[in-house]
Amino acid sequence: MLHEKTTISPDVQPGLTPPRPDTITDDQELHERSSQGITDKYAKYVGGTPDGGLKAWSVIVASMLTTFCSLGYVNSTWGIFQDYYERVLLPDESPSTIAWIGSVQIAFIFLPGLITGRLFDLGHFKIPYFAASCGLIVCTFLTAECKHYWQFFLVQGLFTGLFSGIIYAPAVSVVSHWFSKKKGMALGIVSIGSSLGGILFPIAGQNLLPLVGFKWTVRTFGLMILIALGIANLTIDRRLPPANVQDGLLNLTAFRNPAYTIYCISGMACFLGLYTALTYLPLSATAVGVSTNFSFYLVAIANAASGFGRLSAGLLADQLGPLNAMIPFTSLAGILTFAWPYASSQRELIAISLIYGFASGTYVSLFVAPPMAMGDVGDVGRRMGMFMTIAALGTLAGPPISGAINAWTGGFKDPGFYAGGSLLCCFSRYRRIRALLVVPVCFRRHVNAQCDILLTVAGGIVMFSVLLLFVVRYLHLGQLCGKC
Template sequence: MASTSSHPVQVQHELDQVHTSSITPNVVTTSTSKARSDPFQQTTEFEIDPDTLEDIDNNEYPEGGTKAYLTVFGSFMGLIPAFGFLNSIGAIQTYISEHQLADVSPTSISWIFSLFTFFLFASGIFSGSFFDHAGAVKPLVIGSILMCGGILATANANTVWEFVLSFGIVTGFGNGILLSPLVGVVAHYFKEKRATWTSAATTGGSVGGIIIPLILKKLYVEVGFAWALRILALIFAACLCIAVFLARERIKPETSEENTDFKTLFKIYVVHSFDYRYLFELKFVACALGVSFSEASLVTFTIYFPTYAIKRGFTEATAYTLITIMNTTGILGRYIPGYVADKWVGRFNVMIITVLGCCAASLCILLPFGGKIGALYAYAAIYGFLSGSVLSLPPVCCGQISKTEEFGKRYSTMYVLTSFTVLALVPIGGLIVGAGEIKDYNNFIIFTCCMFVVSVLCYFTSKTAVVGFRMCKF
């Protein structure tokens, strides 16, 4: 994202030395005694003039206003299909496993959803740079066409390879192109309240996760699979049209695509959108791996949780209800942790706490009591709340260790790592499920918990790379 700052170079240089982009003027500390008196005081390794930082921040981030709130609403509407569909893919997997692909092994079916999530995350290498250089409208239009077109093609699929091409590749790629601009535009307007408003926008994903399974559950029975997806594509198109008109960047790109040859555009949007140098930056690569393992665990679990409920003897309707419960509590789980992170605890600390909570809930509730319907409902509610921040806070964590003008490239680089992690781990989850016996699912639950533990260790490493082992708001 091009910088439009008119401040002197030396002042901008001071700002660039700050490790986190979320440090606010009233929490920059220059006294160690002050830091000791408040264990959750925001801290950084560098000291700069608070007045200088305040002057820059107040000019760069409006922190509100009509345009800012309309942008958040546009992002919210766009994320209903973009994140909501990701939260609801279990409703697709459950149906095709019982109908079109009933004779296909779980491992083979898992490749459909593994490729979907791979292309969803890998497309970030294109969409992040596209957003930085072209603004929000173009990637939103392209992503909307591909996603809705892919869903329409999926409606006619009957074999594994037809699902791979239509759902896994086309729908996944289109879905992924939408994410960077929908999340990135919010960061243009907020700094002190970035986690709060990013979380508010991403509650659209939970709203989508509530209504999509309910819509599919009803339409599967009334009109069948094909027309259910066609109607869903129409609903998605309406939501995405609102996003195209409202979700606009504040900092206009300085570069123009006019009279630019294909070779140059390819370098800008593909080659230059991934920066390998970030992989040698401990705080970034640890954060990226933390995101990769937590989202891989969440996606893998979301795919197989409905079939786990069916294997336990419950109906398909109950399985869809569990997805709805998870996404309902996920609304609070996206907003409340974001507010707490901004106000008191810090973004990385909240991520560590909530990811650990997901692991604990799986080990203490689902693993021993998964055969009881009450326990499943309780688990779905708790897990949905705790996992809400797994999807809402990673962009904010990435922004906290990035300069604003580099956010798109670093965000896309982070999700390239995530895409390959998911591509490897989702099929492994399918292999562990195997024949689908209860003991196989129990091993699968332990596998997802192990991924969460690795994620926590990575987030902690990223945090300590910036602030050391101090207890502080970060």
């Protein structure tokens, strides 16, 4: 049961309340804190959150189509583009140099969140969404006409990522306007869109490239995005009125909440390693003798498993809380990243793809849920934007770092160690966040405090070791500058 609305002193941030003995789950705690941070302007709207109905579910479908065209296209197809560019279109460029196209593309999905989040809170949603949809469609068709590295970098890397980011962050943030109790399930359904994109785009690309060539393959992708975003623009909408929040683009007071601060840092660490396995899975498969035709299906297999993981995570989060659902699966993704380079047969790679896809899918499904609940619902856009901008630093650096390590060592074991260490560091930080968000007293009695400390220290040691290896051995600044 929620407390009555009380005046919050300047020293106590919205979303932070003293521990209560009757707390049951992290999700309830997050929801209660969010409710206590709601202003009078939003109380009547939040109390009537639909949690269903034709309009609410049509918005979820629109958001799902948005993730299909943004993360589903940008992230899941890059493995195909990376391999094709290395072999056919850009054979004179190093893998690390080509990887910058994909990393910039993925990073710019999150970087605009700082601006789009603020615009979303102010009520500017439909027009930027429509304009960016048109821009994404145009850039997809222009990619088919590119011939030189700088053209691919600008059109496919910079502008495709930028327009994808402008539609992605608001489409995810709007879920909190329509769902409260079923928010985890709603976010899981929305994130399934990127899984569907991760299945359809790679399979279509693998079959179309030898039949119709690169240009018509990318044009087909453009037609798919045109249809999906056309439907999304007709059905997506916000519910709450615009918020005239203070402090401009940034809400620096949110970082006074230690849980939010640590969550932002852990998100950056996670994205440093999250996309390494998916990016280099086809290349590692061909390196151990798997046929080129089948190697691209490994990405589709991983994304199919990811779809089940995302929906399962959403349902689980509504029962246990998002952080409780994310922690074990994030650690499993880190372990699988360590194991991936040692897979030496087609069967082993299929198993890795299935398990890693399921585990990583839980993170992709739920990583936006905690920031939504760490403050006033009227300020959700800015909190999401700040988090995504920080996380974008990890997506920008992760694949090129892995590519540089791969080029330096000639194998995938060291990139796997680097990426797995990043994910395990993220796992250790999530355990700390859960403690800061007030772990239930009844649950705390069963937690081994010494084990928690050891896991945190182990994760820190792994990340510190990776950092030292990263600085001393792999990231010679002169070489990197020469490859940019």
